[in-house]
Amino acid sequence: MSINKKLTDYGWAEVDEIRSTEALLVLAKSIGKIIPHPDGSHLNVVKPKSFAKAINGSFSNKYGYGEFPFHTDTAFWLQPARYIVMASMLASDTDTVIIDLGQLVNMLSNNIQMLAKSAIFSVKTTQVSYYTRAILGNTLSDGIRFDSCCMSPANESARCLQKNIIETSQKIEPVKIRWSGSNAVVIDNWKALHGRKAIDQEFESRTLARIYVG
Amino acid sequence: MSWECKPLWTKACLFFEKAFQADHDDPAFGLWCAMGLELLARSSVAKFSPTLLAEPDRDHKHLLQVLNLSSDQAIGKSIAMTQVISLCKKLIPDFTEEQVKLALAVIARRNEELHSGVAAFVEYPTHQWRAGFYKCCKILAESQEESLEALFGSQEGVVAEGIVKEMEEKVVKETLSLIALHKNAFESQTEKDRLQLATEAKTRGEILSRQKHHRVTCPACDCVATIEGDPYGLERVKPTDDTIIVRQSVKPTKFGCKACGLKLNGYGALLSAGVAEDFNHTMTYTPEEYYGLINPNDESAIRSVAEDHGYYFEDAFFFSND
Numbered sequence: 107m108s109i110n111k112k113l114t115d116y117g118w119a120e121v122d123e124i125r126s127t128e129a130l131l132v133l134a135k136s137i138g139k140i141i142p143h144p145d146g147s148h149l150n151v152v153k154p155k156s157f158a159k160a161i162n163g164s165f166s167n168k169y170g171y172g173e174f175p176f177h178t179d180t181a182f183w184l185q186p187a188r189y190i191v192m193a194s195m196l197a198s199d200t201d202t203v204i205i206d207l208g209q210l211v212n213m214l215s216n217n218i219q220m221l222a223k224s225a226i227f228s229v230k231t232t233q234v235s236y237y238t239r240a241i242l243g244n245t246l247s248d249g250i251r252f253d254s255c256c257m258s259p260a261n262e263s264a265r266c267l268q269k270n271i272i273e274t275s276q277k278i279e280p281v282k283i284r285w286s287g288s289n290a291v292v293i294d295n296w297k298a299l300h301g302r303k304a305i306d307q308e309f310e311s312r313t314l315a316r317i318y319v320g
Numbered sequence: 321m322s323w324e325c326k327p328l329w330t331k332a333c334l335f336f337e338k339a340f341q342a343d344h345d346d347p348a349f350g351l352w353c354a355m356g357l358e359l360l361a362r363s364s365v366a367k368f369s370p371t372l373l374a375e376p377d378r379d380h381k382h383l384l385q386v387l388n389l390s391s392d393q394a395i396g397k398s399i400a401m402t403q404v405i406s407l408c409k410k411l412i413p414d415f416t417e418e419q420v421k422l423a424l425a426v427i428a429r430r431n432e433e434l435h436s437g438v439a440a441f442v443e444y445p446t447h448q449w450r451a452g453f454y455k456c457c458k459i460l461a462e463s464q465e466e467s468l469e470a471l472f473g474s475q476e477g478v479v480a481e482g483i484v485k486e487m488e489e490k491v492v493k494e495t496l497s498l499i500a501l502h503k504n505a506f507e508s509q510t511e512k513d514r515l516q517l518a519t520e521a522k523t524r525g526e527i528l529s530r531q532k533h534h535r536v537t538c539p540a541c542d543c544v545a546t547i548e549g550d551p552y553g554l555e556r557v558k559p560t561d562d563t564i565i566v567r568q569s570v571k572p573t574k575f576g577c578k579a580c581g582l583k584l585n586g587y588g589a590l591l592s593a594g595v596a597e598d599f600n601h602t603m604t605y606t607p608e609e610y611y612g613l614i615n616p617n618d619e620s621a622i623r624s625v626a627e628d629h630g631y632y633f634e635d636a637f638f639f640s641n642d
Contacts, residue, residue, distance in 0.1 A: 184326060184327070224333075224473050226333060226334045234322065236322035236324075236330075236331075237327055238330055261337055
């Protein structure tokens, strides 16, 4: 099955034989246009951080080496990156976990899906603050922006939606991506939420290369 | 500072939600509606470009803030609401003088409510502005390819659409009744008088057509009448050998007939009367007029321009009126 077909059907795709950052960049370019980071680089390296060393308001600042809840990357952008391409050049015991939006939406009641249309969140980071909706499109199935770290409910619909998404996502058995040192994963950042298992900081040197694709 | 269209639109939705949580005759309803309108109008302008919202200044300080190109931590300054409303009129063809008046009235009450001890929305009860306000919001929402339902939520959106529709039907009814009234009055005159009035109306129409009016047939008496309105959109400039012709589309908002005395105001009324014809203003300029050129031999014109730019001639200080 092609990567695009997997992305359409499941919201993510695992790719083998990715052993270098060059190969990861080639993969990212085959998905779409790379969105450079603010420093101009196409690829950034993500390492676990303690509470103290993390940027204020980030997941590491809130959870440290603990488990990261399901979220959308770049949820604080006016339009979050469509795809995330990630790989670990070294094997790691800390899985990346993914849940498909379709599965999540199917488990939400019609009432909650309707409520999602009027749910408004405030986004706040060290650099921006503005109001936004969680849905990226006309309905929740079209896409979601969700990050309990930088997004706070601004109305009752949003409070209800956030509570339901958190509760429902905990009931779903996520897909676990085990980092072998030669695999990569492409996530449709609008159609899937991802998270991270807790890190055993004593033994773990988890380092992910990450590229955003528009 | 977020002056992008979507965050402004979303915040407007949030403010309207707060408005609808209050009773509609509660002054809080008026205040939240007024603040929602401000954000909605700004998001409509931002849809064209968020840079239009930046207060102009010599160093482009505020413009750089909008473009996220400023290292200055100060909050960017945006243009005043009166200017936002004026931009809406220029940019959105359906946003006519009628909507400008309503929006400015609501914004004036908002200012009074927030800047004085006056109970501004107690003195300006909801029924006086609600229908026109919803129409105004509908036009601004639709200019962003959105709807009243998306703006107000499904329940209030449907109610608001209904009120706007009823208001439009009321305008149709009133317009048709006004036409019938003037038709009867005109037909009750003698044939000689009618002919005389028709001739005068034709002459007047001819004159007015050169003064930014457009000739139409009066729906009441069939004589020559005129419409006038608000220009909108791009100016289309066509240079010829010795003139510059500038054309701009006009949305008609006023109708007047000299023969039977029928007068109509507002695009809705003109539409109901079948006289809401789109037309253009055509202005012809000399190159000197259009570009503001000065004849180098015209000393007084040069002095006047120099003085406008802060230069004072020495002899100005020796002026005496004794």
